[in-house]
Amino acid sequence: MESEISLTVDGVRHDLVVDTRVSLLDALRERLGITSPKKGCDHGQCGTCTVLLDGRRATTCLALAVAHDGADITTSAGLESGGTPHPLHQAFLDHDGFQCGYCTPGQICSAAGMLDEAESGWPSAVTTDLARDPVLDAEEIRERMSGNLCRCGAYVNIVAAISEVAGRRSA
Amino acid sequence: MTNLLSPSAMGTDRVRVDGAAKVTGRARYACEHPVPHPVYLHPLQATIARGTVRELHTDDATALPGVLTVLTPFNAPPLETGTDAELEILQSPEVAFRGQLIGAVLAETPEIARQAAGLVRARYDREPHDVTLSADRDDLYAPEVVNPSLPTDTHDGDPDAAFAAAQRAVEATYTTPMLHNNPMEPHATIAIWDSDGLTLYDSTQGVHAMREVVTSVFGLEPDQVRVLAPYVGGGFGSKGTPHANLVLAVLAAKRTAGRPVKFAVTRQQMFSFVGYRTPTIQRVRLGADADGRLVSISNDVVEQTARIKEFAEQTGVPARSMYAAPNRRTTHRLAALDVPVPSWMRAPGECPGMFAPEVAMDELAEACGLDPIELRVRNEPETDPDSGLPFSSRNLVACLREGARRFGWDRRPRLPRSTLDGGWWVGTGVASSSYPVHSAPGSSATVRATGGGRYEVLIGAVDIGTGAWTVLTQIAADALAVPAERVDVRIGDTDLPEATVAGGSSGTTNWGSAIVEAAREFRQKFGADPHPGDELTAGMPELPGHERFAMRAFGAQFAEVRVNADTGEVRVPRLLGVFAAGRILNPRTARSQFIGGMTMGLSMALHEESVVDERFGFVVNHDLAEYHIASCADVASVQAHWLDEHDPHVNPMGSKGIGEIGIVGTAAAVANAAYHATGVRVRDLPIKADEFLEEAR
Ligand code: FES
Ligand code: FES
Numbered sequence A: 001m002e003s004e005i006s007l008t009v010d011g012v013r014h015d016l017v018v019d020t021r022v023s024l025l026d027a028l029r030e031r032l033g034i035t036s037p038k039k040g041c042d043h044g045q046c047g048t049c050t051v052l053l054d055g056r057r058a059t060t061c062l063a064l065a066v067a068h069d070g071a072d073i074t075t076s077a078g079l080e081s082g083g084t085p086h087p088l089h090q091a092f093l094d095h096d097g098f099q100c101g102y103c104t105p106g107q108i109c110s111a112a113g114m115l116d117e118a119e120s121g122w123p124s125a126v127t128t129d130l131a132r133d134p135v136l137d138a139e140e141i142r143e144r145m146s147g148n149l150c151r152c153g154a155y156v157n158i159v160a161a162i163s164e165v166a167g168r169r170s171a
Numbered sequence B: 001m002t003n004l005l006s007p008s009a010m011g012t013d014r015v016r017v018d019g020a021a022k023v024t025g026r027a028r029y030a031c032e033h034p035v036p037h038p039v040y041l042h043p044l045q046a047t048i049a050r051g052t053v054r055e056l057h058t059d060d061a062t063a064l065p066g067v068l069t070v071l072t073p074f075n076a077p078p079l080e081t082g083t084d085a086e087l088e089i090l091q092s093p094e095v096a097f098r099g100q101l102i103g104a105v106l107a108e109t110p111e112i113a114r115q116a117a118g119l120v121r122a123r124y125d126r127e128p129h130d131v132t133l134s135a136d137r138d139d140l141y142a143p144e145v146v147n148p149s150l151p152t153d154t155h156d157g158d159p160d161a162a163f164a165a166a167q168r169a170v171e172a173t174y175t176t177p178m179l180h181n182n183p184m185e186p187h188a189t190i191a192i193w194d195s196d197g198l199t200l201y202d203s204t205q206g207v208h209a210m211r212e213v214v215t216s217v218f219g220l221e222p223d224q225v226r227v228l229a230p231y232v233g234g235g236f237g238s239k240g241t242p243h244a245n246l247v248l249a250v251l252a253a254k255r256t257a258g259r260p261v262k263f264a265v266t267r268q269q270m271f272s273f274v275g276y277r278t279p280t281i282q283r284v285r286l287g288a289d290a291d292g293r294l295v296s297i298s299n300d301v302v303e304q305t306a307r308i309k310e311f312a313e314q315t316g317v318p319a320r321s322m323y324a325a326p327n328r329r330t331t332h333r334l335a336a337l338d339v340p341v342p343s344w345m346r347a348p349g350e351c352p353g354m355f356a357p358e359v360a361m362d363e364l365a366e367a368c369g370l371d372p373i374e375l376r377v378r379n380e381p382e383t384d385p386d387s388g389l390p391f392s393s394r395n396l397v398a399c400l401r402e403g404a405r406r407f408g409w410d411r412r413p414r415l416p417r418s419t420l421d422g423g424w425w426v427g428t429g430v431a432s433s434s435y436p437v438h439s440a441p442g443s444s445a446t447v448r449a450t451g452g453g454r455y456e457v458l459i460g461a462v463d464i465g466t467g468a469w470t471v472l473t474q475i476a477a478d479a480l481a482v483p484a485e486r487v488d489v490r491i492g493d494t495d496l497p498e499a500t501v502a503g504g505s506s507g508t509t510n511w512g513s514a515i516v517e518a519a520r521e522f523r524q525k526f527g528a529d530p531h532p533g534d535e536l537t538a539g540m541p542e543l544p545g546h547e548r549f550a551m552r553a554f555g556a557q558f559a560e561v562r563v564n565a566d567t568g569e570v571r572v573p574r575l576l577g578v579f580a581a582g583r584i585l586n587p588r589t590a591r592s593q594f595i596g597g598m599t600m601g602l603s604m605a606l607h608e609e610s611v612v613d614e615r616f617g618f619v620v621n622h623d624l625a626e627y628h629i630a631s632c633a634d635v636a637s638v639q640a641h642w643l644d645e646h647d648p649h650v651n652p653m654g655s656k657g658i659g660e661i662g663i664v665g666t667a668a669a670v671a672n673a674a675y676h677a678t679g680v681r682v683r684d685l686p687i688k689a690d691e692f693l694e695e696a697r
Helices: A024-031 A087-094 A104-119 A138-144 A155-170 B019-024 B059-063 B110-119 B159-165 B207-218 B244-253 B355-368 B372-378 B396-407 B468-480 B507-526 B587-606 B666-678 B689-696
Strands: A002-009 A012-019 A050-053 A056-059 A071-074 B039-045 B051-057 B067-071 B101-107 B121-126 B154-156 B168-176 B188-194 B197-202 B225-228 B261-264 B280-288 B294-306 B327-337 B419-421 B424-436 B444-451 B454-458 B487-490 B535-539 B552-564 B570-580 B637-642
Touching: A002 A024, A012 A024, A024 A071, A024 B110, A050 A104, A056 A104, A087 A104, A087 A155, A087 B019, A104 A138, A104 A155, A104 B019, A138 A155, A155 B587, A155 B637, B039 B110, B039 B244, B051 B101, B059 B067, B059 B110, B067 B110, B067 B244, B101 B110, B101 B244, B159 B280, B159 B294, B159 B327, B168 B355, B188 B244, B197 B207, B197 B244, B207 B225, B207 B244, B244 B261, B280 B355, B294 B355, B355 B372, B355 B424, B355 B666, B372 B396, B372 B424, B396 B424, B396 B552, B396 B570, B396 B637, B424 B570, B424 B666, B444 B507, B454 B468, B454 B507, B468 B487, B468 B507, B507 B535, B552 B666, B570 B587, B570 B666, B587 B637, B587 B666
Parallel strands: A002 A071, B039 B261, B197 B225, B294 B327, B454 B487, B570 B637
Antiparallel strands: A002 A012, A050 A056, A050 A071, B039 B101, B051 B121, B067 B101, B154 B327, B168 B280, B188 B197, B188 B261, B280 B294, B419 B424, B424 B552, B444 B454, B444 B535, B552 B570
């Protein structure tokens, strides 16, 4: 069974016909050739496929494309504005927050979504004072980023990169 | 002695040349190259562990609209056989392990391919299988050599008699589990077989190594096959040798009349046919005099291999060179089982083979009433105990001392189970680390002037996340005596000069030495002001020091561990490593290599274990929800430092490989720290909470 849908990805609208079984990740990668989101597990277990889906971070391998007709998607490539890297891009470069790079676009989208969540006051499992806005210390960042695995083991650099951006945003 | 290249770009902190492409996701990994009208492959896997495929009913699958064909052992194109049984798939109906590739569906979309694969029904003649490793088996055998081609056993003096007479002794069995490499990018291939020949976009650690195997398995000439791998999402050894998935993709491409075939291995499938680290059982005996001077060292290793192809991990090898003792023995015995073929995983041999002896050293320190660092210092050899050769450089003791200073070792309570902090037992531990300096012939590089003072350097190397692309740029810049900004290095393509595989922490030595030689000859021939288009290709020269010296990098790993007094939960708030690995060519990428290895070592210590269901012969926890690797919340402080080590013998850059040493010794340091925290000695990895709960009862 097939359905017509449209997706806006990094500001560009795409109309496509998809098998209703197609995941949002495969729609992006295999139908549209948009390969910034990666496929590390296809089961919601690694985070490499993370994008901002209608403004919030989401694992696209766990989403069906037909369920997201009209969605607005931002990939890590789309976080750049007019060739200028996003602060998270620059921080990952400065702190060497990656090695092979395969988890990286997902880490960066996840971090972008996470910073917004924290700014909106969302607590995490390690937030102690639910009455106050969470403070993104290293422990909070590690907890909130634990859906994004990195087999190269770049975590400490990833946390340093995100801390730097979080610190600038709250300053 | 090699004249070391004088460093200018080398040793400086540089952002990765491929960094911008990676952070945005614009870098194209194997299956991401745009190709017209791809055909999607979904494999068929054996659901028995031993026997014969009697029939494969494919009618329902082929009747599905969008299915092109189903490959089976009964209709697959022939391969050249007789050299590598792991790769000779679909040539016979025999099943040698569960999950073995027995066919493939080719279809217009991935969804159709997967659905059709589910419609294929297999009938087997089942035979009893055996997948159980134990040291008590009566069919253990001694392989001819261990990986890569080292002696299986070594004997010096009379280790048993010396052990029996020793004043202080430790004798224990240690185990490490089956481990799966699990690079974040699953193995993937696009295979295009058209009138130009065969083109492969493959996720591999070595484009030329893959080509060599593909040409031999398919009976082709090298100029008929091109392999490209500009970006690779990690490998950790599992992409260092070709596995059956590559062969299946190429077999399929023979059947699609030029249409590209895409085969992206799933995470679950990666537990069946892309290699893993064998489980190991290590019987270690250490004997010492009352002052802690070793008189006897032995490590008798039992591990597994596959019935269809032997891989003998060199787990006993590190014990041959670490410490001085007049009486020494290492042995390897294998059980050949109905299991997938084990292979390389980050620091094969060294990684498991430094767990057991380094925990045993901690036990010996206690038996001698010595600080574990002091025990190691007392047993520092003058020359390599194994070969008798002098070390080109060996700074283990300096690493231990510098690590102790940075870690705050002098504040450590002497007795275990001394510190209870807020319901957590706290302890610290240390272990040594070491990795050999490997080199291999076979790499060459081209230097080409492109005008305006710019140069291109071409070599078919692969950057699997190591930073090689960046570091080779720095080496080339210094070899040509120009700023790094004027050098463009091209890698990852068999159309470039031949390069060895990215493995054994040898890439920089092999590829860098070839680049230095090509630059030297280029300058000799064309001078400082060449014409655009001037170019020269040269091979890696011999590295004479490798005959005259034992060469290893060394390190010291420190860990702080907290064990929850009520639940037994183990946390590692702090890891610190100090390494002596020759000249560090790029501090930024080097630090990442070290901390990456240490993080994987932490993961090995606490999380990783492939659990085999012996009734069926497969790994039951075959995905990332159940095969746990360290996540961000598991990793707190990981620090890597290094000594300024000058080694003029290793290669023209003065560098030693650093991709693997970070994982060596980490798990032992964590286990030793857990003992210091709780007084409970864990000798089996991974370290689990229940070990500590039993003690509490
Ligand atoms: S690919 Fe989506 S979470 Fe792993
Ligand atoms: S950078 Fe390789 S998996 Fe994270």
